[in-house]
Amino acid sequence: MKFVAVTSCPTGIAHTYMAAEALEQAATAAGHEIAVETQGSAGSAPLGGDDIAAADAVVFAADVDVRDRERFADKPQVTAGVKAAINDAAALIDQATAAARSAAAAPAETGTDAETEAEPAGAPESASSAAEPENAVEARTGAGTRVRQWLMTGVSYMIPFVAAGGILIAIAFLIGGAEIAAVVDGGDFRGVHYDGISDPADLLGEAGIAGVLFKVGSTAFDMLVPVLSGFIAFGMADRPGIAPGIVGGLLASAIGAGFLGGLVSGLLAGFVVMGLKRIRVPRGVAGVMPVVVIPLVACFVVGLLMLVVVGEPIAAAQSGMTDWLAGLSGGTAWLLGGLLGLMMAFDTGGPVNKVAYTFGIAALASGDTVIMAAVMAAGMTPPLGLALATVVRRRLFTRAERDAGKAAWLLGLSFITEGAIPFAAADPLRVIPSLMAGSATTGALVVAFGATSPAPHGGIWVLGLVGSPLLYLVAVAAGMVVTCGCLVAAKSFLGRRERPARQDAQAGAPEHGLIGAQQG
Numbered sequence: 001m002k003f004v005a006v007t008s009c010p011t012g013i014a015h016t017y018m019a020a021e022a023l024e025q026a027a028t029a030a031g032h033e034i035a036v037e038t039q040g041s042a043g044s045a046p047l048g049g050d051d052i053a054a055a056d057a058v059v060f061a062a063d064v065d066v067r068d069r070e071r072f073a074d075k076p077q078v079t080a081g082v083k084a085a086i087n088d089a090a091a092l093i094d095q096a097t098a099a100a101r102s103a104a105a106a107p108a109e110t111g112t113d114a115e116t117e118a119e120p121a122g123a124p125e126s127a128s129s130a131a132e133p134e135n136a137v138e139a140r141t142g143a144g145t146r147v148r149q150w151l152m153t154g155v156s157y158m159i160p161f162v163a164a165g166g167i168l169i170a171i172a173f174l175i176g177g178a179e180i181a182a183v184v185d186g187g188d189f190r191g192v193h194y195d196g197i198s199d200p201a202d203l204l205g206e207a208g209i210a211g212v213l214f215k216v217g218s219t220a221f222d223m224l225v226p227v228l229s230g231f232i233a234f235g236m237a238d239r240p241g242i243a244p245g246i247v248g249g250l251l252a253s254a255i256g257a258g259f260l261g262g263l264v265s266g267l268l269a270g271f272v273v274m275g276l277k278r279i280r281v282p283r284g285v286a287g288v289m290p291v292v293v294i295p296l297v298a299c300f301v302v303g304l305l306m307l308v309v310v311g312e313p314i315a316a317a318q319s320g321m322t323d324w325l326a327g328l329s330g331g332t333a334w335l336l337g338g339l340l341g342l343m344m345a346f347d348t349g350g351p352v353n354k355v356a357y358t359f360g361i362a363a364l365a366s367g368d369t370v371i372m373a374a375v376m377a378a379g380m381t382p383p384l385g386l387a388l389a390t391v392v393r394r395r396l397f398t399r400a401e402r403d404a405g406k407a408a409w410l411l412g413l414s415f416i417t418e419g420a421i422p423f424a425a426a427d428p429l430r431v432i433p434s435l436m437a438g439s440a441t442t443g444a445l446v447v448a449f450g451a452t453s454p455a456p457h458g459g460i461w462v463l464g465l466v467g468s469p470l471l472y473l474v475a476v477a478a479g480m481v482v483t484c485g486c487l488v489a490a491k492s493f494l495g496r497r498e499r500p501a502r503q504d505a506q507a508g509a510p511e512h513g514l515i516g517a518q519q520g
Helices: 014-029 049-054 082-110 113-118 124-135 143-176 180-185 200-222 224-237 239-254 258-277 289-327 333-346 351-365 369-392 399-413 417-426 428-449 459-465 469-493 500-504 514-519
Strands: 002-008 033-038 057-062 077-080 136-138 187-189 192-194
Touching (some): 002 049, 002 082, 014 033, 014 082, 057 082, 143 258, 180 200, 200 224, 224 239, 224 258, 239 258, 239 289, 258 289, 258 351, 333 351, 333 369, 333 417, 351 369, 369 399, 369 417, 369 459, 399 417, 399 459, 417 428, 428 469, 459 469
Parallel strands (some): 002 033, 002 057, 057 077
Antiparallel strands (some): 187 192
16 A cells, blocks of 8 residues: 655654654654655745645644644544554554555445545545545544643744754854843942843944844743744634734733743634634635634634733743742752653653643743753753663663664763653653653752753753753762662663573664664
8 A cells, every 4th residue: 555644743753754754764664655744943844745645544643733633634644642653653654554454445335436536635625525524533632632742832943942042142142241141231249230122233232242142032931922923823824823822922921920820821813713614704704704803803813812801810920830949949949950851761752741841941041941851951961871771781782773863872872852752662661761760860960060051952062051050960970870870780680581692683673772773
């Protein structure tokens, strides 16, 4: 058979391409052909029309909404998350095969052969009514999963703003010192009052290149909540949701509702637009609905709800959470670092990891650089600890896992937690607890040491921007050792694995880490 697939994850970096490679390997092993479209952070090369037309079924392995999904409306579909594709791509290929056979048998059973021949293969009227309801296979995609996909869509579009803005601000601090924020925006710094620079055209002359870097970076950071909100609505309702979503996000920022307000405004905008799109209107009005009527009505409704109904309670909750975080100090602050470390390692780049990362971004946006440092360090630890384990006790790992360990050094140093996925997928009961122990250690130590990071990404490559860099490295190294020790002990004493020599014969299987090695 011939299949097509689309893979996509919130960050669009590792999971997207690992899932694509797993599906390609599984399809080839089963004797089928497959073409995969990776909707990653670098954009995507869309599948050709001929590939889609010739496909017997479609596999969607995505944690965010698939772009231009209507292209596949007349095809049997299998839908799952990217981790399902990474962990068990063969099962998805089997489901796609079964869905294709069911679709092929359906016309003969219902006596619709003549009707099928009379219409073009891509006609949505016949395809959506006949093929999609009976042949779309959802891998337990319930309401909770859909909400998570919508939220992750917003996060995926927000991350480039985070990376660009955060690193520009960090470089500005490195060049001009921490007072550059007060110089540009106004305020007090160490007993000196600055009026700020009202005319952006004067930035270079009055604050130098550091002032320009800070202004550009802070502008990118100001867009975090609106972009998050706008693209949550986009994931729910397509392009008509962007305008009300962004307007809702801007209002959330204006009233102090922050990231939590952005999440709520995005969901509100999406639901409002989805409701408006269901209204039947005369053909003459239908053309202006998505570009005039829907944005107009949705912007007003969402704005009214944010300003009058839900905005203030959300702002109060956001303020309370911020005050609670500010109150964590001394003997209790390290608990927060440890908790964030546990979350960063729990699913190695999945939804829980993204919640912790978004929490770190929110803290960074409010001026707390310690939390961001803890999050980044805890995210570096899992691949590094696994890489160290493959060196310390080589015989406990297959050849493919040892190769993946070599790649994990670079992935871990670059703060790409997904480098741990091949190991976690192959042996989750022993690997994941070990990762969590190491990352919790690192997160707690970073907070206890008071290390800081004004950069939200970059790993070892932004070490020059990190406050107390030696203590930061000590925390990462301690977490590596804890991860390595726990994993070696677990593999040695908790249910010894079959001999590596036997597993090396299966080294090409995705679950044994070859994907991670090739991706790295």
